[in-house]
Amino acid sequence: MYDCENCVRRLDQLVDKELSGPEVEEVHLHLGACGDCTRRYRFQEGLKRLIRVSGSERAPDALRERLREQLKA
Amino acid sequence: MADQQTEPAEFSEEAIGHLDALYRGALRLTRDPDRAQDLVQDTYARALRYQHSYQAGTNMKAWLFAIMRNLYWDRFQKANREAVSIDDIGEFALYDQMRDDLGEGPETEVLDRIARSEVVDAVEKLNPLHREVVLLVDVEGFAYKDAAKILEVPIGTVMSRLHRARQQLQKDLFDYAVESGIVGGGLNSRS
Ligand SMILES: [Zn+2]
Numbered sequence: 176m177y178d179c180e181n182c183v184r185r186l187d188q189l190v191d192k193e194l195s196g197p198e199v200e201e202v203h204l205h206l207g208a209c210g211d212c213t214r215r216y217r218f219q220e221g222l223k224r225l226i227r228v229s230g231s232e233r234a235p236d237a238l239r240e241r242l243r244e245q246l247k248a
Numbered sequence: 249m250a251d252q253q254t255e256p257a258e259f260s261e262e263a264i265g266h267l268d269a270l271y272r273g274a275l276r277l278t279r280d281p282d283r284a285q286d287l288v289q290d291t292y293a294r295a296l297r298y299q300h301s302y303q304a305g306t307n308m309k310a311w312l313f314a315i316m317r318n319l320y321w322d323r324f325q326k327a328n329r330e331a332v333s334i335d336d337i338g339e340f341a342l343y344d345q346m347r348d349d350l351g352e353g354p355e356t357e358v359l360d361r362i363a364r365s366e367v368v369d370a371v372e373k374l375n376p377l378h379r380e381v382v383l384l385v386d387v388e389g390f391a392y393k394d395a396a397k398i399l400e401v402p403i404g405t406v407m408s409r410l411h412r413a414r415q416q417l418q419k420d421l422f423d424y425a426v427e428s429g430i431v432g433g434g435l436n437s438r439s
Contacts, residue, residue: 187411191385193392214356218343221356222418226386229367234271238285242267242292246260 177205182212190220259299263292266309269388270316276383277320279372287323291316307394314398317380342418346431361430362421370420378413385410 177185182205188194189202206213270291274284294315295302302311346358371382384395385406396403425431 187407187414191392191410215343217356218359219414221359222342222414222421223386225359225362225364225367226371226382226417227389229364230272230276230371230387232268232272232275234267234288235285238271238288239264239267241289242264243260245289245292246263246296 177201179205179209179212182206182209183215186212186216186219189216190223256299259302262308263295263312266312269309270312272387273313273316273383274320276368276371276379276387277316277376278324283324287316287320290319294319309388310390310394310398313384313388313390317398321376342422345418345422358425358431362425366421366424367417370417370424373420374413374416378409378416381406381409382413382417 182202185194185198185202189199194202206216267288270288271284274287274291275281278284278287291312295312298315302308371379371387374382380399381395384390384398385392390398392403392406396406399406401409422431
């Protein structure tokens with residue numbers, strides 16, 4: 176089983192869903208037994224979510240209309 | 249085998265479908281609504297011109313982001329391209345910092361108290377190389393391999409830039425959290 180260092184090193188990939196199935200299982204095996212890494216994992220996940228929802232501007236309608244015209248041509 | 253071509257109307261429809269994402273990306277890159285609109289418009293103009301090089305069924309969003317990213321670097325960062333260096337801020341984890349300062353692991357709820365505008369500011373403060381990778385992976389949810397293609401770097405570079413970018417973000421957000429009193433920032437610890 177992973178130790179904390181190994182686990183922490185994979186947290187970026189875990190939150191980004193870039194680990195293979197067996198790797199995910201291994202990391203979760205450690206997470207299941209380690210509160211500190213679990214909190215760290217939740218925290219990183221939360222931060223990623225926060226970054227995603229923070230900038231959710233929509234394109235101005237005028238721009239959308241201009242582009243529709245441009246793409247029709 | 250003939251290349252799969254998309255019907256022009258279909259192409260336009262699909263391309264327009266990614267407008268909000270591209271505009272958001274352009275805003276983060278240029279940090280200016282007018283420049284963002286120009287960048288997006290030029291991106292679509294170029295996409296239209298190179299329509300034939302787009303293979304139907306592949307990732308159009310990634311293709312459009314690659315075009316926009318190249319335009320951005322040509323236009324706004326050409327002079328800086330060589331000069332942009334990545335500062336090594338050392339390992340910084342907001343989680344560790346809070347745990348050490350507060351004496352316990354921070355609850356994820358701390359994140360709920362950080363203003364969204366503050367997160368946007370922190371992202372916009374990143375140097376362009378860090379900003380674009382956060383934009384692609386965290387905001388738009390691109391896989392590492394797609395981000396690597398868009399940025400024309402190896403996957404390992406995507407991962408290391410992303411890691412650095414997140415550390416820088418955490419550092420900025422931590423400073424903000426301390427200044428705004430969201431966390432104690434060690435004021436009440438070990439003095
Ligand atoms: Zn652990």
